[in-house]
Amino acid sequence: MKNLIANLQKVFDSRIRLGIMSVLMVNESVDFNALKELLELTDGNLASHLKALEQQEIIVVSKQFVGRKPSTTYRATPHGKELFQQHLAALEALISNK
Amino acid sequence: MKTVATNPKEDLQAIRDIMERSSKFLSLSGLSGVFAGFCALAGATYLWWSILGPNQLNFSQALAGGLFTTRLLSVALTVLVAAFLGAVYFSYRKAGRAGQPLWTLTTRRSLIHFLIPLATGGIFCFVLIQGKMEGLVIPASMVFYGLALVNVGKFTFGELHYLGLIQILLGFLAVYLVAFDLVIWSAGFGIFHIIYGALMYHRYER
Numbered sequence: 001m002k003n004l005i006a007n008l009q010k011v012f013d014s015r016i017r018l019g020i021m022s023v024l025m026v027n028e029s030v031d032f033n034a035l036k037e038l039l040e041l042t043d044g045n046l047a048s049h050l051k052a053l054e055q056q057e058i059i060v061v062s063k064q065f066v067g068r069k070p071s072t073t074y075r076a077t078p079h080g081k082e083l084f085q086q087h088l089a090a091l092e093a094l095i096s097n098k
Numbered sequence: 099m100k101t102v103a104t105n106p107k108e109d110l111q112a113i114r115d116i117m118e119r120s121s122k123f124l125s126l127s128g129l130s131g132v133f134a135g136f137c138a139l140a141g142a143t144y145l146w147w148s149i150l151g152p153n154q155l156n157f158s159q160a161l162a163g164g165l166f167t168t169r170l171l172s173v174a175l176t177v178l179v180a181a182f183l184g185a186v187y188f189s190y191r192k193a194g195r196a197g198q199p200l201w202t203l204t205t206r207r208s209l210i211h212f213l214i215p216l217a218t219g220g221i222f223c224f225v226l227i228q229g230k231m232e233g234l235v236i237p238a239s240m241v242f243y244g245l246a247l248v249n250v251g252k253f254t255f256g257e258l259h260y261l262g263l264i265q266i267l268l269g270f271l272a273v274y275l276v277a278f279d280l281v282i283w284s285a286g287f288g289i290f291h292i293i294y295g296a297l298m299y300h301r302y303e304r
Contacts, residue, residue, distance in 0.1 A: 022120065025117060027203075
């Protein structure tokens with residue numbers, strides 16, 4: 001049981017971060033507005049969580065211009081995907097252990 | 099014993115939900131299929147009643163004759179546009195009911211993957227007509243439409259994959275049963291759309 005909980009990643013504690021990762025697991029890359037739309041969040045809230053994930057190298061950010069508009073897209077790093085998988089496995093294990 | 103603050107069951111449910119919502123266009127309504135089917139049947143009936151029946155022609159012959167080409171193609175195009183507008187309307191309604199915007203990442207992605215094979219097919223049909231191979235227009239339109247459905251099935255309801263396969267098979271059948279080309283076309287675009295749409299509505303929207 002102890003092992004199972006050890007695998008829960010602290011960084012995914014918040015539902016919002018889980019949401020961000022869920023999107024990035026099934027989409028190669030997603031821009032800020034699409035994430036905002038999908039998760040129904042405010043700019044500030046989303047940005048702060050993205051920043052945190054970026055600092056831990058769970059996601060990478062790339063900025064480019066689409067026409068004249070700046071666009072920021074996010075993708076999950078291999079490391080981030082692995083951590084998320086572990087987190088999922090731990091969640092599942094918790095359920096089946098109850 | 100409560101060891102963690104999170105509720106794993108709710109977390110997993112939320113994850114699954116977001117993964118699906120962010121990767122699949124789920125606002126497509128079954129009613130779009132039903133409506134498209136009726137548009138196709140109406141178009142086919144009109145063609146039969148106004149051109150093919152009185153002149154005892156099948157679709158390919160009428161197209162090859164040259165006399166009716168514009169009318170045949172405008173009816174086909176009208177059916178296509180009406181079916182598309184219907185799809186937009188019913189999807190808009192479904193999205194509105196679910197409290198979600200219609201024009202999202204998944205909508206755009208589905209549309210692109212649907213339109214690439216479809217536009218290719220449209221151009222190909224145009225080339226066939228120019229090359230005097232009118233007999234292949236109905237088969238080609240059905241085969242390419244089927245491919246478009248198979249393609250878009252990955253980004254929306256997976257059932258579209260099977261509707262696509264049916265269209266492809268019917269398309270090839272139409273190569274050999276040229277005399278019944280309009281009947282086969284009506285079965286594919288009309289009847290199977292209605293069946294598919296009704297099934298989807300029954301399964302996901304009631």
